[in-house]
Amino acid sequence: MLYQIYETQRSFMEPFTDLAEVASRMFSNPQLPFAQLPLAQRISAGYDLLHRLGKDYEKPEFGIRTVDVNGVDVAIHERVDIDKPFCELRRFKRFTDDPNTLTALKVQPVVLVVAPLSGHYATLLRDTVRTLLKDHKVYITDWKNARLVPLAEGEFHLDDYINYVQEFIGHVQGIYGNCHVMSVCQPTVPVLAAVSLMASRGEKVPLSMTMMGGPIDARKSPTAVNNLAMQRSHEWFENNVIYRVPEKFPGAGRRVYPGFLQHSGFVAMNPDRHASSHYDYFQDLVKGDNDSAEAHRKFYDEYNAVLDMDA
The missing domain is CATH 1.20.5 (Single alpha-helices involved in coiled-coils or other helix-helix interfaces)
Incomplete structure (x- = not known):
């Protein structure tokens, strides 16, 4: 309810x-x-x-129109290569009329960025993608809001997540021969599992696997979040944070961890800082400090945009 x-x-x-x-x-x-x-x-x-x-707050855009590559403005075309029920494999294709730059772009390595499925959209990695585009061909996992996924598509489990990653790696390998993989925060474990399974079957594995800021062994250096997970039973989480999507959405009836609950948890970790930030925003508007006010809007447009996760 x-x-x-x-x-x-x-x-x-x-x-x-x-x-x-x-x-x-x-x-x-x-x-x-x-x-x-x-x-x-x-x-x-x-x-x-x-x-x-x-x-x-709706899902933000990546909004990457051009990048500077060795002093040349290179146009970026964003497109979906694979459209899965719970995720899109998004590619940022680069275009230029400069012959030397075009030659350089063709031989640059390919990287698949696996974005977190942990509340915020993949656009949180916008600056990472923009930086990588200077010297890489870039793909990213763009996770969908579970409340928009019809119930007929089934549930999304950890094994589905791992299968998605393997399929995406195979897709990019099929085009370029091989690629690098970068996982940021939450997906470090499923990416490690996906690549390990590929290796165990004797399949071609990525040239490198970079795992950033993700707890591979959550028993080490436990945080308040780890402690909460250990103090509560699986049933407690199922009864307190899992709800069904209302009728007005395409995913009506799907069991999800709602975005608004995740957002409440984010804010609850630093309530004083958020209150202070909003008061500063009010003061900036009164003073006419448009640059500071716009910086606040840009941050919270991203921070407040959250998605539902399949239970």
């Missing part, structure tokens, strides 16, 4: 958040008489903050 209650509350609040956005613009537009009222800037800032606290 919690998911249904959350969606009902969000739907109820949506008109008010839209009104808050309109009110903020009314009090900040110098062409309107509202902007001439005393404290107009503070009122506008308050409505703007209210709008951002209540709005629904």
Whole structure:
């Protein structure tokens, strides 16, 4: 019921958040008489903050249009190579008319970036992809929001995750002969499992496997998150954080770990810092510090965009 209650509350609040956005613009537009009222800037800032606290954050875009390769602007075309029920294998193909740059691009190595399936979208690695594109052909796993995956597609288990990674590696190898694999945070274990299984069958394995910031052995240097996992039973998590997707979504009836619960957990780890950040944003709007305000928006547009994970 919690998911249904959350969606009902969000739907109820949506008109008010839209009104808050309109009110903020009314009090900040110098062409309107509202902007001439005393404290107009503070009122506008308050409505703007209210709008951002209540709005629904959709999946951001990667938005990588060009990259600089040795002083030459190279155009980027983003496309989906493989479309699986729970994930898209996304490629960032590079184009240039400069002959020397084109020759250099053709011989550069290929890297498959396996993004975390842990709440945020793969766009969280936007800067990583942008940097890699300077001297690599780049693919990335773009995980889908489970509430948009019809129930008929079945469940998504760890073995499915590992099979996806093996299929993606095989796809890239089929095009280029071989590739490098980079896993960031959560996927280090499934990537290690996928490559290990490939090796055990005598198949071609990636040229390198880079595992960044992921706990391969979670018993070592346990954090508060590790301790919570050990203190609670499997049934506790199933009863307290797993809910069914409401009827209004394509994945209606699917059992998921909802994004809004994950987001609450993210915020709960550093509530003071987030409160301070939003107060600073309000102050920046009042002062007219547009650069700082925009930096806040950019960060929280990404941070607040979360996806449901299959149970």
